[in-house]
Amino acid sequence: MAVMTIAKPRVMVVDDEPDINLTFKTGLEANGFVVDAFSDPVLALSNFKPGVYDLLLLDVRMPQINGFELYEKFRKIDSKVKACFITAHDVYYQSLKEIFPPRKEMLLSGAKGVLRKPISINDLIETVETFRRDGDQ
Amino acid sequence: MEISKGSSRNMILKGTQNVIDAEVQSFSKAQTRVDTYMNYTRPPLAIGLDPIRKAFLHSKDRGIYLRYITEITKENLSCCKELIKIVDQMRHLDAIKGNFMVSESEYVGPLILFEHGKIAPQAVYSNISEVVEQQQYLFDNFWNQAIPAEERIKEIEEGVMPVRTRLLENRVEIIKQLKHLNNSANKLSICSTFGGMQMSYNYLFDSYNNVVDKHRTGDSKEGMRWIINIDMESLDLVKIFLNSGIQIRHVKNIPPMNFGVSDQEMAVTLEKMEAGKMSQSFLISNEHLYTNHFNSLFDELWKNGIDAKDRIEDVEQGNLGDIEVIPNSARAKELYLNLVKSANEEVLLIFPTTNAFIRQHKMGVVQLAKEAAQQRNVKVRILMPKHESTEPLVRNLKEDTHHYRNYDIDVRYYIEQTSGTKATILVADRKHSLVMELRDDSKNSFDEAVGFSTYSDSRPGVLSYVSIFENIWLQTEMYKKVKETERMQKEFIDIAAHELRNPIQPILGLTEILHSQIKDVKQKELLDTIYRNAKRLNRLTEDVLDLTKIESQSLQLHTEHFNLRDMILNTIADSRNEIKKEYKDNIVLEFVRKNDIFIEADRGRLNQVVSNLLNNAIKFTKEGIIVTTAEKKDSHVVISVKDTGTGIDPEILPRLFTRFATKSESKTGTGLGLFISKSIVEAHGGRIWAENNSDEKGATFTFSLPLEC
Numbered sequence: 026m027a028v029m030t031i032a033k034p035r036v037m038v039v040d041d042e043p044d045i046n047l048t049f050k051t052g053l054e055a056n057g058f059v060v061d062a063f064s065d066p067v068l069a070l071s072n073f074k075p076g077v078y079d080l081l082l083l084d085v086r087m088p089q090i091n092g093f094e095l096y097e098k099f100r101k102i103d104s105k106v107k108a109c110f111i112t113a114h115d116v117y118y119q120s121l122k123e124i125f126p127p128r129k130e131m132l133l134s135g136a137k138g139v140l141r142k143p144i145s146i147n148d149l150i151e152t153v154e155t156f157r158r159d160g161d162q
Numbered sequence: 163m164e165i166s167k168g169s170s171r172n173m174i175l176k177g178t179q180n181v182i183d184a185e186v187q188s189f190s191k192a193q194t195r196v197d198t199y200m201n202y203t204r205p206p207l208a209i210g211l212d213p214i215r216k217a218f219l220h221s222k223d224r225g226i227y228l229r230y231i232t233e234i235t236k237e238n239l240s241c242c243k244e245l246i247k248i249v250d251q252m253r254h255l256d257a258i259k260g261n262f263m264v265s266e267s268e269y270v271g272p273l274i275l276f277e278h279g280k281i282a283p284q285a286v287y288s289n290i291s292e293v294v295e296q297q298q299y300l301f302d303n304f305w306n307q308a309i310p311a312e313e314r315i316k317e318i319e320e321g322v323m324p325v326r327t328r329l330l331e332n333r334v335e336i337i338k339q340l341k342h343l344n345n346s347a348n349k350l351s352i353c354s355t356f357g358g359m360q361m362s363y364n365y366l367f368d369s370y371n372n373v374v375d376k377h378r379t380g381d382s383k384e385g386m387r388w389i390i391n392i393d394m395e396s397l398d399l400v401k402i403f404l405n406s407g408i409q410i411r412h413v414k415n416i417p418p419m420n421f422g423v424s425d426q427e428m429a430v431t432l433e434k435m436e437a438g439k440m441s442q443s444f445l446i447s448n449e450h451l452y453t454n455h456f457n458s459l460f461d462e463l464w465k466n467g468i469d470a471k472d473r474i475e476d477v478e479q480g481n482l483g484d485i486e487v488i489p490n491s492a493r494a495k496e497l498y499l500n501l502v503k504s505a506n507e508e509v510l511l512i513f514p515t516t517n518a519f520i521r522q523h524k525m526g527v528v529q530l531a532k533e534a535a536q537q538r539n540v541k542v543r544i545l546m547p548k549h550e551s552t553e554p555l556v557r558n559l560k561e562d563t564h565h566y567r568n569y570d571i572d573v574r575y576y577i578e579q580t581s582g583t584k585a586t587i588l589v590a591d592r593k594h595s596l597v598m599e600l601r602d603d604s605k606n607s608f609d610e611a612v613g614f615s616t617y618s619d620s621r622p623g624v625l626s627y628v629s630i631f632e633n634i635w636l637q638t639e640m641y642k643k644v645k646e647t648e649r650m651q652k653e654f655i656d657i658a659a660h661e662l663r664n665p666i667q668p669i670l671g672l673t674e675i676l677h678s679q680i681k682d683v684k685q686k687e688l689l690d691t692i693y694r695n696a697k698r699l700n701r702l703t704e705d706v707l708d709l710t711k712i713e714s715q716s717l718q719l720h721t722e723h724f725n726l727r728d729m730i731l732n733t734i735a736d737s738r739n740e741i742k743k744e745y746k747d748n749i750v751l752e753f754v755r756k757n758d759i760f761i762e763a764d765r766g767r768l769n770q771v772v773s774n775l776l777n778n779a780i781k782f783t784k785e786g787i788i789v790t791t792a793e794k795k796d797s798h799v800v801i802s803v804k805d806t807g808t809g810i811d812p813e814i815l816p817r818l819f820t821r822f823a824t825k826s827e828s829k830t831g832t833g834l835g836l837f838i839s840k841s842i843v844e845a846h847g848g849r850i851w852a853e854n855n856s857d858e859k860g861a862t863f864t865f866s867l868p869l870e871c
Contacts, residue, residue: 042664048671055675113663115707143667143700146674 034157035077038062039069039095040084040111045142049082052146053153066090075103079157080137085112109156113142173287181285182213184270185263189217192265195227197301198249201258202233205241207281218248231304233258234314246311253308257335264297271297327447336444337365340422340429343446344369347424348376349384351460353413356396358420359388360438363399367406373424374407389413389463392473404470411467414484423456430456485618494598494615495525495608501590502530509534509542510589510631516549517603518586518611523555525608532559535569545634548575574638586612587627594619595627655710662703669696705834709821712841719764719845726759726768726792726799733769734790737776748785751776755791759799762870767842771850774835775803775863783807786860794869798848802864809854810861818852843867 036058038049046062053060061078063069066087081099083092090098096108112118118141137156140149175184189196200208208214208230221228228249233256234242246252261282262271268289272282288294309326330336344350344366350373354362362370370386377385385407392400392412404410420441421430427448431441447453488494502509509531513519522528534540544559546552556573586598594617601613618624673693680686711717734751741749772790779788786806793800810818819840822833843850848867855862 044668045664048668048675051675052671055678113667114660142663143670146671149671 033057033059034079035059035061036080036082036153036157037069037073037078038082039066039087039092040064040082041066041087042084045084048146049149052149056146056150058153066095070095070098073099073102075106078103078106080153081106081108082140082153083108083110085110085117086114107137107156109137109140109152111140111142111144115141170290171288172290172293175285175287176283178281178283181270181272181282182211184285184287185272186213186217188263188265188268188270189221189226191268192221192226194266195229196221196263196265197229197231197298197305198263199231199258199301199304200261202235202238204261205232205234205238205245209241209244211281215248218245222248222250229253229301229305231255231258231301231308234311234318236318239315239318242311243315252311253305254311254314255304255308257338262297262301264294264301267291267294269294269297325449327445327449327452329443329445331443333440333442336440339446340366340444341369343422343424343427343429345372346426347373348426349373349382350386350422350424351384351389351457351464352387352420352422353389353416353460353463354420354422355416355434356390356399357435357438359390359396359399359403361435361440363402364438365440370406370408378407385409387411387460387464389416389460389467391416392470392477394477397474397477400470400474410470411464412470412473413463413467414486416463417459421456421460423453423460426453428453428456485616485620485623488615488617491598491609491612491615494596494612494617497615497617498522498527498588498596498598499525499530501588501594501596502527502534505534505540505590506538507540507591508589509540510587510628511542511544512587512631512634513544513546514584514586514600515603516547516552518600519546519552519555521606521608521611522586523552528555528559532569532571535571539570542571543631543635544571544573545576545631545638546573547577574635576634576638577641587631589624589627589631592624592628595624597627652710652714655706659703659707659710662699666696666700666703670700705838708838708841709834712838717841717845719767721762721764723760723762724765726761726801727756729765729769730772730790730792730801731756733772733776737773737780740777740780745784749780749783750787752787752789753791754789755793757792757794759792759794760869761799761867763846763867764842768846768867771839771842771865772801772803774839778835778863779803779805779807779861781807782809783860795866797869798866799869800864800866802862804855804860804862806855806858806860809859810852815852815854819850839865 034057036053038046038053038060039062040046040049041064043064046064050060050062061069061072063072066089081096083095085092087095092110092112096110099106099108110117118139138152140152144152175181198208208218218228228251230245230249230252232238232242232252232254234254242252260271262269264270269287271286273284273286307328330339350370352358352362373382373386376382386409388403388408388410390396390400390410390412391414392410400410419430419432420435421428423429427446429444429446431444433441433443435441488497511527511531513522519528528544531540531542531544535542546556559571559573584600586600588594588596588598590596596615596617598615599613600611602611605611669692673689673696677686677689677693680689708717730753734753738751776788776790783805784807788806789804791800791802791804819836821837840850843865846867848865850863850865852861852863854860
């Protein structure tokens, strides 16, 4: 008899600060997620495989490449991959908040929303759960 | 000699007897009237010469109307008094020359060689109507100028000057009368143009000695005073007059007339008497009304005059500067435009208000300044308040037209209240200043908006305005630097605060994770302390960020429609976690009147306010109830948080909602919470206040908001 195994949801975290990666990774793993975390966006790109990730958590301001550009590159590999941006900056946060959710094309493209750092682990889990399921039939 | 009847002719009659006969015949032939005009030597003959006297008496008996003009003097006074009884009317005229008599049909003009008591040896005779009419016209003119004999007699007998106002148009007569005025004066005041002074020097200078001497001996208090505009032209003559003991003062704008006034008489002419030419006419009067008027006019001018010695010094040193008050705004406008138009080196302009700039831009001043810069290389600097409405005009001012590449025009904005100026100030070439006072800024036209103006070309005065301008100019530069420093400081705080958020994330997040994994109670307590302090650090960071937003006026509200009741319930639930463990059992958080209240507002920001008020209440309460209420009142909602804590220190109460209003002993809190709360409430169009409870201990914080902001 075949045992039905429900695959754990898989999340990629990209933030140039390793400590933040560690925090999110630990918090998410403690709540049943599989997490790949990268502090180097280039490394993240080279490790990215289509159809693997339920959600990407992307920092907006990073040294070599910003979160939006990175997401465009991921989408070239996997057009359906969903993302949620994280930022400590009010300017990004407010402008992104205004984009999500009203702008339909962003929704369809898979960009789900924005989180502001610092965020409590409880809130993080709640939001990631919502976005991961969002659009799933 | 018989003059034949019926023929019209002119004749020269020779011989005394023929002259007498002709006169007597004229009297007897007259049908209605005989007019006689004789110099002062003739009245004695009219009375003393029998045929003539009889001719007068006979004519009178026949009902012929007799008029007689002569110069009545002390010498001929008695004869004149007799003659008055014979003729119908007699008048006096000063300085009569020549003699004639004229009836309706004949003219007889005896040619007298001025010998007393002698009849003329020759006479001109005419019965040609044109000649007779012409002479009649002449007589009537003299008659109108003459004064009644009775007045003149009284004047001689009693020494009383008759009250008279005369217009003199004879040069000799004018000089005679002016000298008479000067010689009989006990004080003498003259206000004249340079031409008037020259005329006086040419014709009347000696006649001033009388008053000057009286002044010297103390018989005349005021003596002789003179008002004139002292400049390079009049300088030398003024010195001569000064040296002769005449007191002189300088007045720039003297009335457009020359006048002299003594204690008894005044003389005035409207002519300029250029180059010292004698005036063609003078009005002379001894009427009190006139003398009083001119004396007080003179005194007024004298009072404001500048002492000649000071003025002479200025003129000789080239300090010809003058200050002129211009009450007429149309005249100020003309001067304003001309000064800008004729500037050759520099134009400095301060506009007091935005409206003043717009008005004067419309008037063409700014365009003229631009042309001065473009066409004459004039350096133009403008100071004005900053306002969006004038920005296109200012841009246009600085824009190149292809003909003029590098013209020098610079505009700076000053802060309106610091300049404090309520006048437009123009300085042209550092030689002229024009200050135009702003009377009513709401008016559209320059004429209506401007009150008094002051023009000056006095060097110290003009340079003062230059220094005022330079000071404000420098201030704008410093203000710019201060602003730039301020901006950089704010930017730094903004970046620093944002950067703080990143390190807080791992502390908060990892503490939270560890807390759920660790079973050891003591370790859990240690983690709680880390967590609480990380949250405080987080709160502080957020407060500093909010402060920078409030101060740079970039606090933006993100409004949405939501149920205030739900928000407050959540906030209260969160705040329960803030209560310290040792007080947890003693403090109760309550929410009363849990009705739905839908409101259009920034949910996150209002949450921040309520949470701040609750946390404050918790901080200062050891036991008791903290009651939150929310009530709809008309178009407002009123939310209050009432505690039973220590209450508000009266010392802090007045500045409770200002920055850093915290007591040093309260270890927690940034002192920013209430200030931020107030800013948030006010951004919603509401207000916030606090008071100590009157009936029990503790305080109540209340804020009201419009349902739709």
